[in-house]
Amino acid sequence: MTKFDQAYAALRRAIVTGELREDEPLDDLRLSETFGFGRTPMREALKRLADEQFIMWPAHRTPYVRGMKISDLSRLYEARVILESPVARQAAERRTPAQLGILGRVLDELDSAVDDGNVYTAVELDLDFHQQVAIATDNRFLADCVKRLNCGSLRLWYIAHAFLGMAGVNDAHRGILSAIAAGNADLAEKETIEHIQDSYQRQIDRQRVDLDKVATQQDPTVATS
Structure with a gap:
């Protein structure tokens, strides 16, 4: 697995299991420090997670975990x-x-x-x-x-x-x-x-x-x- 694949898998699991809470902001620098991946693979992982509806990423704003009312x-x-x-x-x-x-x-x-x-x-x-x-x-x-x-x-x-x-x-x-x-x-x-x-x-x-x-x-x- 590439660094991107590993970062994506780690973030996806953390979102699904609740380690990363609903509506929690996802700052790529903080995530890099927490999960041990560089900022580039972390940002690419966030883009894929946004495409798959795991997170929301409004324009010019920090992405956050997608919640469900x-x-x-x-x-x-x-x-x-x-x-x-x-x-x-x-x-x-x-x-x-x-x-x-x-x-x-x-x-x-x-x-x-x-x-x-x-x-x-x-x-x-x-x-x-x-x-x-x-x-x-x-x-x-x-x-x-x-x-x-x-x-x-x-x-x-x-x-x-x-x-x-x-x-x-x-x-x-x-x-x-x-x-x-x-x-x-x-x-x-x-x-x-x-x-x-x-x-x-x-x-x-x-x-x-x-x-x-x-x-x-x-x-x-x-x-x-």
């Missing part, structure tokens, strides 16, 4: 349904044996990450699965749209998995792959919509856990150990 969640998942359900249909109609093999290997690796409790690796593989489904449409424009949308969701997936656990998170992917492999476009679309709706529900459940924790901390009648 609770009120944005429903619109985000609405966009996923609108984009990814027809993508699944196209994948079922156009996939090749080689692409099916790639999808299967990604899910096998995801199972291993879940078994090991490796949340970060699991969400990156989750992202890769959805990206490979989009690639199977043989439409690079669709693949690019799916990548951009889901890169912006990766931090949310990490938080949900960390809070709620990862048991069964790969089951829906297996259902989607099975439908695509069978060439069943209707079922692939149905499985994809249900998966996205379940993912949205996990975000709501995660928010509820946060609120319950706050209420517990503020209620003096709750016993502490």
Whole structure:
């Protein structure tokens, strides 16, 4: 890996895992000192992260970690349904044996990450699965749209998995792959919509856990150990 690749990977992981917080300014000099890379590869890494929606970089201003308001969640998942359900249909109609093999290997690796409790690796593989489904449409424009949308969701997936656990998170992917492999476009679309709706529900459940924790901390009648 080049210095740029290493800087990019380090920053991406720090953003997804919350080491770099939402809306936190990203000064390239401070980041260089923190992560041990030169300013040039660090700035190039920031440019790529901005292109992938991990960070925001307004003109003539310092970039910062892209945040997500609770009120944005429903619109985000609405966009996923609108984009990814027809993508699944196209994948079922156009996939090749080689692409099916790639999808299967990604899910096998995801199972291993879940078994090991490796949340970060699991969400990156989750992202890769959805990206490979989009690639199977043989439409690079669709693949690019799916990548951009889901890169912006990766931090949310990490938080949900960390809070709620990862048991069964790969089951829906297996259902989607099975439908695509069978060439069943209707079922692939149905499985994809249900998966996205379940993912949205996990975000709501995660928010509820946060609120319950706050209420517990503020209620003096709750016993502490």
